[in-house]
Amino acid sequence: MEITITPVLLVGFFAGAITTISAIPQLYKSIKTKETKDLSLGMIILLLFGVTAWFVYGVLDKDWALIIANIIVIIVWGIILGYKLKYK
């Protein structure tokens, strides 16, 4: 399966990079403070469910920007979920 890099796809990769990076400050804050009570557990679970669906959409649509971005988002928010469950 080949990836053809187009300008539009580059915007998608940029968007995916920023969305993915956005989870990092939250992960850092949760790890540092071990305080997660203001984070909504429902939000985290639905978000993980939603980005998994976006990942499936990316696979069906052969959209590499969506596939790669959502895999990383799932991993980072998955770790935050672990902190939320450990330090509620």
Place this chain on the structure above:
Amino acid sequence: MEITITPVLLVGFFAGAITTISAIPQLYKSIKTKETKDLSLGMIILLLFGVTAWFVYGVLDKDWALIIANIIVIIVWGIILGYKLKYK
């Protein structure tokens, strides 16, 4: 501009709906408790920047699932940002 509904696009709309809905429990929690200190300001700002880029990607790619989903996400997380700034 017409929308042709395909099964793949339906998965995209489903993903968009779940991702969008995921912000609602967070908005509810922030409004109810007026406590937002565990939420990372950097995460919220980067997330809003990122979903705006996804919106642009959706427009360039004429991808209605991305366009509609990201407009709603921008609005809901925008309100949460307001609460974060008001009740830090």
